[in-house]
Amino acid sequence: MDQAKYEAMLQVALEEARQGFAEGGIPIGAALFTEDGELVSRGHNRRVQEDDSSIHGETDAFRKAGRQRSYRKLIMVTTLSPCWYCSGLVRQFGIGTVVVGESRTFRGGADWLRENGVNIIDLDSAECRELLERYVAAHPEVWNEDIGKE
């Protein structure tokens, strides 16, 4: 799949992140696609909106995909490099490809996933980075809570 297709998928995750921002939440979005580029599900972090610490962008998209028998050929697209919680999800369920919007604000487990055979594509998107940085600058305590930083 070429870069332009991954960029188009990232726009869906970015729409989710922007929606989260508009709701007053942490702006991280994610989506699952088939290998042919069809959208399976999409979601975003809702820690603030629902007072729910378990809803990261990736876990939300995963949940909304419903029960799947195999994730090997699915593509997880996320605006931010997945944290350990979401990296563990990717590894346990054998999601084959992860498209990462950016990994400058937060690194997470992307290298660990790559070492374990997951195809990681980092698009180094300035849009993703700027949106999250804007939130983190305004709400550092919520951001630290979301990544378990004391």
Next chain:
Amino acid sequence: MDQAKYEAMLQVALEEARQGFAEGGIPIGAALFTEDGELVSRGHNRRVQEDDSSIHGETDAFRKAGRQRSYRKLIMVTTLSPCWYCSGLVRQFGIGTVVVGESRTFRGGADWLRENGVNIIDLDSAECRELLERYVAAHPEVWNEDIGKE
């Protein structure tokens, strides 16, 4: 904390697992406790009951604990060694101690957590093992789905 206190905590997770079994679901339960042994939250796997692939025992207990500013001193008790998804949760949020009912049916990320500084206590409970084995023997396809095995 002595072994008897961990065993008592495990009984709460085991009650959750039994409830899941009675509901027709995968019998894995978990609970979060303070370092003084006070119950914070409890939960169980509800993949079958709610058709929700994201609800493992540990993620359910974590969600029900609500937003916490620190997990360092909390104890996660689970009837089964945590899978990568739940191990990632433990690592990201810095849960300091994990009490494991058993790790014979499924190993998961317990060793990885130990290498990363998490205090892992494996109680090697025959009750936990027998309950899960009974389910796995009857519903191998649901069990494989739950651990992402194709």
